[in-house]
Amino acid sequence: MNDDELWEPEGEMPLSTGGLFIVNEGNFTYGNASLSFYDIEHKEVHHDIFYGINGLPLGDVAHSMAIRDSLGYVVINNSGRIYIIDVRTFEYVGKITGLTSPRYIHFVNDAKAYVTDLYARSIAIVNPQTYEIIGSIPVSNSNSSFFQHSTEQMLQYDKYVYTNCWSYDNQILIIDSEEDRVVDSIEVLKQPNSMVLDRHNSLWVLTDGGFQESPYGYETPGLLRIKAGTRHVEIIHRFEEREKPSELKINGTGDTLYFINNHIFRYMVENASAPELIISSPYSGLAPGGYYALEVDPVTSHLYVADAIDHLQRGNIYRFNSTGEPVDTFSAGITPGAFSFNPDTP
Amino acid sequence: MGSALLAQGITDSLIHIEGVEIVSSRIFIKEQAGIRQTYVDTSVIQNKMSVSLSDLLSENTSVFIKNHGRGALATASFRGTAASHTQVSWNGININSPMAGMVDFSMIPVYIIDKLQLNHGSASIADRSGGIGGSIHMNNEVNWNEKEVFNYVQGVGSYQTLDEFVQFTLGNKKIISKTRMYHNYSKNDYTYINRGIGNIDPVTGEVNNPLDTNSNAEYTRWGLLQELYYRPRANHLLSLKYWGQSADRTIPRPTSYEGPDNSNLNSQQDIDHKVVADWKYYSSYGRVMLRSGYSDKQLDYSQMNRVPGLGLIPAIYSESKQKSLFNTLSYASDLGGDFSVEGVLDVNTHFVSSKDSVSHTGYENQRSEISLFGALRKGFADRVNVNLMLRQDWIDGERVPFIPFLGMDFRLMKEVDLILKGSIARNYHHPSLNDLYWQPGGNPDLLPEDGFSVELGLAYQQKFSDQLFKTEVTVYRTDINNWIVWIPSYQGYWEPRNIQRVLSKGLEYSVQLMGNLSKLQYKLSGSYAYTSAINYGDPLIWSDASDGKQLVYIPEHSGNMLANLSLGAFYFSYQFNGYSERYTTSSNDVTSRDWLYPYFMNDVAIGKHFKLKQLSFSTEFKVYNLFNESYHSILYRPMPGRNYYLTLVFKI
Numbered sequence: 002m003n004d005d006e007l008w009e010p011e012g013e014m015p016l017s018t019g020g021l022f023i024v025n026e027g028n029f030t031y032g033n034a035s036l037s038f039y040d041i042e043h044k045e046v047h048h049d050i051f052y053g054i055n056g057l058p059l060g061d062v063a064h065s066m067a068i069r070d071s072l073g074y075v076v077i078n079n080s081g082r083i084y085i086i087d088v089r090t091f092e093y094v095g096k097i098t099g100l101t102s103p104r105y106i107h108f109v110n111d112a113k114a115y116v117t118d119l120y121a122r123s124i125a126i127v128n129p130q131t132y133e134i135i136g137s138i139p140v141s142n143s144n145s146s147f148f149q150h151s152t153e154q155m156l157q158y159d160k161y162v163y164t165n166c167w168s169y170d171n172q173i174l175i176i177d178s179e180e181d182r183v184v185d186s187i188e189v190l191k192q193p194n195s196m197v198l199d200r201h202n203s204l205w206v207l208t209d210g211g212f213q214e215s216p217y218g219y220e221t222p223g224l225l226r227i228k229a230g231t232r233h234v235e236i237i238h239r240f241e242e243r244e245k246p247s248e249l250k251i252n253g254t255g256d257t258l259y260f261i262n263n264h265i266f267r268y269m270v271e272n273a274s275a276p277e278l279i280i281s282s283p284y285s286g287l288a289p290g291g292y293y294a295l296e297v298d299p300v301t302s303h304l305y306v307a308d309a310i311d312h313l314q315r316g317n318i319y320r321f322n323s324t325g326e327p328v329d330t331f332s333a334g335i336t337p338g339a340f341s342f343n344p345d346t347p
Numbered sequence: 348m349g350s351a352l353l354a355q356g357i358t359d360s361l362i363h364i365e366g367v368e369i370v371s372s373r374i375f376i377k378e379q380a381g382i383r384q385t386y387v388d389t390s391v392i393q394n395k396m397s398v399s400l401s402d403l404l405s406e407n408t409s410v411f412i413k414n415h416g417r418g419a420l421a422t423a424s425f426r427g428t429a430a431s432h433t434q435v436s437w438n439g440i441n442i443n444s445p446m447a448g449m450v451d452f453s454m455i456p457v458y459i460i461d462k463l464q465l466n467h468g469s470a471s472i473a474d475r476s477g478g479i480g481g482s483i484h485m486n487n488e489v490n491w492n493e494k495e496v497f498n499y500v501q502g503v504g505s506y507q508t509l510d511e512f513v514q515f516t517l518g519n520k521k522i523i524s525k526t527r528m529y530h531n532y533s534k535n536d537y538t539y540i541n542r543g544i545g546n547i548d549p550v551t552g553e554v555n556n557p558l559d560t561n562s563n564a565e566y567t568r569w570g571l572l573q574e575l576y577y578r579p580r581a582n583h584l585l586s587l588k589y590w591g592q593s594a595d596r597t598i599p600r601p602t603s604y605e606g607p608d609n610s611n612l613n614s615q616q617d618i619d620h621k622v623v624a625d626w627k628y629y630s631s632y633g634r635v636m637l638r639s640g641y642s643d644k645q646l647d648y649s650q651m652n653r654v655p656g657l658g659l660i661p662a663i664y665s666e667s668k669q670k671s672l673f674n675t676l677s678y679a680s681d682l683g684g685d686f687s688v689e690g691v692l693d694v695n696t697h698f699v700s701s702k703d704s705v706s707h708t709g710y711e712n713q714r715s716e717i718s719l720f721g722a723l724r725k726g727f728a729d730r731v732n733v734n735l736m737l738r739q740d741w742i743d744g745e746r747v748p749f750i751p752f753l754g755m756d757f758r759l760m761k762e763v764d765l766i767l768k769g770s771i772a773r774n775y776h777h778p779s780l781n782d783l784y785w786q787p788g789g790n791p792d793l794l795p796e797d798g799f800s801v802e803l804g805l806a807y808q809q810k811f812s813d814q815l816f817k818t819e820v821t822v823y824r825t826d827i828n829n830w831i832v833w834i835p836s837y838q839g840y841w842e843p844r845n846i847q848r849v850l851s852k853g854l855e856y857s858v859q860l861m862g863n864l865s866k867l868q869y870k871l872s873g874s875y876a877y878t879s880a881i882n883y884g885d886p887l888i889w890s891d892a893s894d895g896k897q898l899v900y901i902p903e904h905s906g907n908m909l910a911n912l913s914l915g916a917f918y919f920s921y922q923f924n925g926y927s928e929r930y931t932t933s934s935n936d937v938t939s940r941d942w943l944y945p946y947f948m949n950d951v952a953i954g955k956h957f958k959l960k961q962l963s964f965s966t967e968f969k970v971y972n973l974f975n976e977s978y979h980s981i982l983y984r985p986m987p988g989r990n991y992y993l994t995l996v997f998k999i
Binding site: 004007008028030031032033035048049052055056057058060061077079080081082093094095096098099100101102119120121122123137139141143146147148169209212213214215216217245247293309310311312313314315335 | 542543545547554556601602603604605606607610611652653654655656657660662705706707708786787832834835839840891892893899931932933934936938939940941942944977981982983
């Protein structure tokens, strides 16, 4: 057959009036990543908005999305590119290509952004207005026999950008965003997978410890507090062996942490007591799968929890209020793995 | 392989008409009671010698092939089961990878095969355990009448495809040596509209899909097959066979990839050596066979990326070595009164080691397999055949549950080849070494997959003067528990678990018609399969939308047709095959973005034979994908459009 007719845009989508983008990874090499959009006020979800409006698939393994002004930057890892959309119309407006294995984008200023990468051993410097790569920051560590450094999430404190090195690694690299170079690093525990910055400018880092029998070694996971200014590790909470915490997030006022450790836990940055379980997972600890991704609404502190089920069908998103009461349940795309709030949320 | 041994005594009735044999084979054989067995016609094997076994299986059998692109990984699904549920042998030794449990059929050139046999479903219990879907046997055979032959084949095709095959046979009545060598290369650089990439036209603002080339897809194969047969006396046959192959291929990046040109470069190298020695002895007390084989496989896979200032750096560099030893002793005897017995002992050992020099992960392990097989077969008054087969396996000294098979044939009308067949069986498939030990994720607590099958069939054959009509229909039902699926664990990495229950039900139909119409010789064949492979999951964990749905990548309907016509020195062939849609989501959701729509392939070939004294020469021109369809076997891996292939054959 001639498959041209399959590739026509599917027509009108309601204009976005503020809400939540859900980045669905899809399956590695299947090219079935997608974007869902959830209208927070009307509790309505729209599937496959990028494909529906543009008649164009998003790509292979969408990893994250960041919004700046009215543009959404969707980082598509195994397509080596960032697709840029108008966050109101979902229209495809441009792309940044030539990225090896991109993970996250962080905006330094109007003309400069950093893109972390799993395999490039460098952070790409891009111009978010012209969509060009304008430089790179080498992060290669040839002293290790492991593949280092891969770079992941980014946070900025003052002029310094912090990025965690997760894969077979234990470092937080610190980049001077004026000089575009790595100026320092902090050794944390094995495999820091996520981090946030709180209202006191403390960096909270969640480490998963790798896996048992890993040639890199295994250690029990931890939650660390690091003073962003002094770069000193101040507090380490250890988890139990074989626990696998992930998806550290913080609320809009920067005082409450949330993360997945099979169940959903909450932790007040002010008090040093143990994390508190607020949402119980229906999955037992031995069951496969389980909660896959988490996000906190910066305004209402509502929680969005993604369940990828078997990773071969539309995942579910569970919405809870800040105290863990269920508010809504809706489906997204295959393997919902990241979220992005449109700051125009009414 | 025991029943193939017994079948050697069978005589076929031959009618010679103008040089073409119209063969009606015996279809009522007690050793095959209750089983569905198909032989791929030797003319098909000869016509397709320049392609891979994956192409032949998908075009001429009911086995579904999941093809990752031309020249790329191709795995089988037999009766809706997983790739590891098809057991594959070469001259009696199993060639499933002990690590992954499956076979990549794109790596097997049809050129090395003389005889191809499929045992559907539990018929595979005659060969070994684990073939819940079935088994496939590739064999080489000696022809004592063919003594000195030299044969050269040159193939030239689209996308810079070049194939060279050489064969020579030397020998006498007692000893024969047969050598085959081959080289296959293809740049494989076909073009396609790349739906995975959208370019915005700077002038009009319209989004366009570029016309792209299938790059990083080339493959090269070198191979040698050496066979030696020695017949010191009429009742002794010794043989020694070696097959070696070196294959290099690059693996295309995702079609949507827009990273740097010299990044995300994947390549794979496979080096294989297989050797097998047989001794067969026939006496009035029975037939004895002793066989030993060795297989050595090295598979290297790498992914390279450009790192600024450092050049190309591997992100994955995995090397695996798999060595297997096979030993078989079998005995079969006819005890009189239409009663036969068979006993087979298999003792196999596998050693594997796998390591990734980037992540430093890997494992080393070994497995010993002992299998004891016994069969009793009895015929009653040429109306009923009973076939009882029993198999007991021990894996690393531990007993696997017992495998029984009971099959029966009924001749419905006296002296008419209309046979009702039925069987009931239980089978087990043991987890592969990767399932058990892969790092990270390998799960040493996995249970064997457990299949329970029933099937019912009707076979019919009729010869009308010089035409032959054969048909067979089979319905089956296989209930598979503890089906192994790799899924993300709460630990973050993927891990195999015995979580699925799959009910596979279906129908297989095949028909053949051949004969002569004055000077025209024709051979028509077709097959159709209906496959319902439904996941019933584990409701405790999977309160999800996949319960009761068709497994991903299994078409419900598939069918094929082949017509061969020859008139004097000319011949013509037409090949058709088609598949209904395949799902890529376990919930069977269909969006047009990831819809694997039905496709229908049509190939035609025309050829002519020439003879010049001792030299015979033939040429063939073939058109693949005649109607230039765009189609996919898996998501976002476009397959080639219309393409051409020219073959020249010289024979002395």
